Amino acid sequence: xxxxxxxxxxxxxxxxxxxxxxxxxxxxxxxxxxxxxxxxxxxxxxxxxxxxxxxxxxxxxxxxxxxxxxxxxxxxxxxxxxxxxxxxxxxxxxxxxxxxxxxxxxxxxxxxxxxxxxxxxxxxxxxxxxxxxxxxxxxxxxxxxxxxxxxxxxxxxxxxxxxxxxxxxxxxxxxxxxxxxxxxxxxxxxxxxxxxxxxxxxxxxxxxxxxxxxxxxxxxxxxxxxxxxxxxxxxxxxxxxxxxxxxxxxxxxxxxxxxxxxxxxxxxxxxxxxxxxxxxxxxxxxxxxxxxxxxxxxxxxxxxxxxxxxxxxxxxxxx
Numbered sequence: 118x119x120x121x122x123x124x125x126x127x128x129x130x131x132x133x134x135x136x137x138x139x140x141x142x143x144x145x146x147x148x149x150x151x152x153x154x155x156x157x158x159x160x161x162x163x164x165x166x167x168x169x170x171x172x173x174x175x176x177x178x179x180x181x182x183x184x185x186x187x188x189x190x191x192x193x194x195x196x197x198x199x200x201x202x203x204x205x206x207x208x209x210x211x212x213x214x215x216x217x218x219x220x221x222x223x224x225x226x227x228x229x230x231x232x233x234x235x236x237x238x239x240x241x242x243x244x245x246x247x248x249x250x251x252x253x254x255x256x257x258x259x260x261x262x263x264x265x266x267x268x269x270x271x272x273x274x275x276x277x278x279x280x281x282x283x284x285x286x287x288x289x290x291x292x293x294x295x296x297x298x299x300x301x302x303x304x305x306x307x308x309x310x311x312x313x314x315x316x317x318x319x320x321x322x323x324x325x326x327x328x329x330x331x332x333x334x335x336x337x338x339x340x341x342x343x344x345x346x347x348x349x350x351x352x353x354x355x356x357x358x359x360x361x362x363x364x365x366x367x368x369x370x371x372x373x374x375x376x377x378x379x380x381x382x383x384x385x386x387x388x389x390x391x392x393x394x395x396x397x398x399x400x401x402x403x404x405x406x407x408x409x410x411x412x413x414x415x416x417x418x419x420x421x422x423x424x425x426x427x428x429x430x431x432x433x434x435x436x
Contacts, residue, residue: 121154122152122172123154123157123172124147124154124155124157124169124170124171125159125170125171125172126140126141126143126144126168126169127140127158127159127168127169127240127241128158128159128240128244129158130239130322131239131321132321133317133351134351136240136322137169137240137241138314139169139185139314140169141314142307142310142315143180143186143187143310145314145350146190146196146307148350149305149310150199151197161244161245163241163242163245164241164256166180167179167180167181168180170186171194173194178190187307199304199305199307199310200307203301203306206301208301209308212293212301212308213308215286216286216290216308216311216312216315217311219283220287221315222265222279222282222283223282223283223286223329224319224329226276226279227328229254229258230258230261230262230267231327231328232326234258236323237257238254240322241253241254241257280328280329280332283329284332287336287339288336290339291336294339294342298342298345300312313343313346316340317343317347320333320343
C-alpha cells in the first residue's frame, strides 16, 4: 500500500484550498514538486505557528521548525528542492527579501488593520464562538501594531510607508517577471509558491476597495500570472471540500465523511442526563466568554484612559 502524505492547513475559503497565505504557499510548492498528498484542515488554535504541517511516514514537519514549512519540506521530508542552483543568485535573494518582508508585511497590515477585518476573521476565526473569535482577532491586530511600531500618532505615516514599499515591491516583481511563466529562469521555485499564495489571497480574499488589491491589480503581468496558475492548477484540482477532512488539533483526528451523504431522519428521543449536563455547561461556557469580552474591553478602555492622562500630564509639564 502506498504511503499517504498529508498536508494540514487552515480551512478552505474564498474559493481557495486554504485562505492562509503560509498554508497556501506550502500547498503550491507541493503541487510544483508533483508530490501526491491529502489535504486536512486544522480548525482550532488559529494562532499556532505549527500550521501548516506535513505528515509523512511516522514523522511530522512543522512550520515553526527551521525557516518555515518549505525549508522543512526540502531538508527534512526530502521533497524535490525547487530552489537548487538559485539560493546564491543575487536577483533571487533580493526577490525573496521583497516577498518575505515588504509584501508579507503589507498583506498582514491589510488583513488585520487595513479594513474591517472580515477577511482575516473568515480565514482564521469563523469556526470559533463569536466572542472568542473577536478577542483573538483583536489580540492579533494589537500584535501587528506592536510589530510595526504603530501608534495613534504615527498610524497614517506607517500606513503610507507600508503601502509604498508594497507598491515598489510589485513594480520590481513585475519588471523581474516580464513575460516569463515563472519568476526565475522560467521554472518554478519556492519564490513562485510564496508569490502566488500572496497574489491569490490579495485577489480572492480582500475586498475590491482594498488598497493593496488595487495596487496589485495595476500590474497586468502579475495578475495574469496568478490567474493562469489558478486556472491551470487550482481549478484543475478536485476541490478539497468534496472530501472534507478535519484536524481538531495537531495530534487528533475528527471523523471523516463524504459531504454528499445526507443523514437519515431519526425518531426523536428523550435527552439523557449526560446530554442535559453538557448543554447546561455549554451555556455557562458562552456566558463566560461574554464576561471575558466585557473584561477585555474594560481593560482596553482603562489602558487608553491611562495613556491619555499621561499624555496630558506631559503636556502640562512642558508648559
